[in-house]
Amino acid sequence: MLMLLPGATGPFFSLNNTDFVMLLGFLLFVAILLWFKVPAMLTSALDKRAATIRKELDDARTLREEAQQVLAEFEKRKKEVATQAAGIVSSARTEAEAAAREAHKDLEASIARRLQAATEQIASAEEAAVRQVRDRAVNVATAAAARVIADKMDPARADALVDRAIEDIRGKLH
Template structure:
């Protein structure tokens, strides 16, 4: 406060120069410099009497405290946001790792299923080939038997015709006896 008064006094003292001075004696109400000085002194006195500087300082202190509280709250929010961001990044990393593990497991399962399906297909093809070969073999045997049966039937018919043409009663009896002996020999 004394600094303000001292500065004001210097300013008033500087205004007493002849170029700036008003006409007439200094301590006259007609001298504008004196009136301004009195007004300034009264103003400073009223400001000091009303304790305006203390109030201004108090308001500034309250404002400074409010700003400090806001800064502290902002720091806390920033720290909380940083922790939340780190948490979300960790969760994202965990989810990505889990997704990678799931994809890898699915790929392994797909490969195993493909190998199993390939083995089952090979087994099925082998089984079908075996069944087809058995059917072919069975059909061949049936065809050969059928051809043999027909050949035997044809041979018997031809032999009967030949034998009937060359056969007389004596030869017929002899053939019957030979056949009975052959059958008897094969049965015992």
């Protein structure tokens, strides 16, 4: 049988017994909840919430997979860009070295041309100086010879030499 709790008065199945009244109120409350289908509503709400959570989890998984794909693609592009950058740097370095070698060759050729031109100018200047010295020496010698001849030669002998020179020239020309 049911035990009586302290504070309960009279027999258990009596409206004077507070425990019985509490039991009746509780059963009435549960009956009202069942009548208005509250457990079904709670179950439906919980099922909807579970479906929403499941959908959010699926969306999160999809987003995670997409993010992983994007990350993998980004990493792939990053590697490609790094490879391209290394190639560009290598190519630029090679081109710079080739350009430096070409510039060095051009500089050497330019120096050689300038050296050759300077050597030619020096040789030309030497030849001109030698020619000037010779011309001057010839002029001085001619003038000196003319003075010596003029001092030592009489006019009759000079006319004879001129006539003889004219005859020599005529003989060589004809």
